[in-house]
Amino acid sequence: MEMQPKISEAEALPPQYSGPNCPVPQVQYGYPQYGSGLNVLGQPVAYGAFPNQNQLSAAAPVIWMAAPPAIPKCPPGLEYLSQLDQISVQQQIELMEMISGFETCNKYEVKNSAGQMVYFAAEENDEFTLNCYGALRPFTIKLFDSRSQPVMQVSREFYCSICCCPCICCLEELEVQAPLGTVIGYVKQNWHPCLPKFSILNEAREDVLKMTGPCVPCRCFEDINFEVKTLDGKSTIGSVSRQWTGFAREAATDASNFNIRLPVDLDIKVKAMVMGASFLLDFMFFEHSGNRNRGNRRRR
16 A cells, blocks of 8 residues: 655645735635535535535635725725725536526625635525525525625515516615625616616615616627716726626526626725625526526516
8 A cells, every 4th residue: 555645734734824914815725614504515504614524625725815904984894895996706606506497595706806715605595485586586695704704795675577677666776784784885776768777875875876787688698797987977987797608608507707897995885885786786687597597588
């Protein structure tokens, strides 16, 4: 039998921080600890529970962005956004959903431009709501940091689709909380006969930014770009872009990838609301309802 080389205890441990402001990214082995009552297989577990050893060994290493210093008057956990001008929101592919056609809770990885994990986002829902209402379902998505602490929550009520085009009575609204229990703003859909238009509102429901997209059902085989604009609509300061991932992946799964570009000095709470808007866009335009609707996007 071939002898395995021995390694020291120091070599077996993942890299650690040398200080609270050390720029070296934090490394964790296995998928992030969701802390949302879900393990790496999407199964309910107690809050803060760790995956078992088999799950850890089967998962790839996850590199987390180094924690920045605390910022006065910033919701705890959102300090990361102060250093970012690009944010990637990548939905995880659910194999069980692809095979069976049954809806499962959405999970997303929020990363910086270097590919380091910033947050892990997990939807909380029950099987009845998932499979009876599909993309129309009410949802709550919590974002967790590298310590499995919830730092942000976005939620939407049940969407009542009673007509083929959006009327005033069925416009959508997303509520953003950071930390949980404290509302920092809203993303509200504005009426338009064919274009998706949204307002970014602060906690007092005052307009902060506007967001406008193309006629989504008419855009195929390319990225779909939603422009983030000033209140007067004359200047574009950023974008939320849904990335085209190729024929094979688009046909097999509805998992979406969004790329968000914003000024690095934009208010942190406003950045958080624009990031939250990507989850709303995903459910409104890119979430399918099982295999029977595969390839047919919701028309608004």
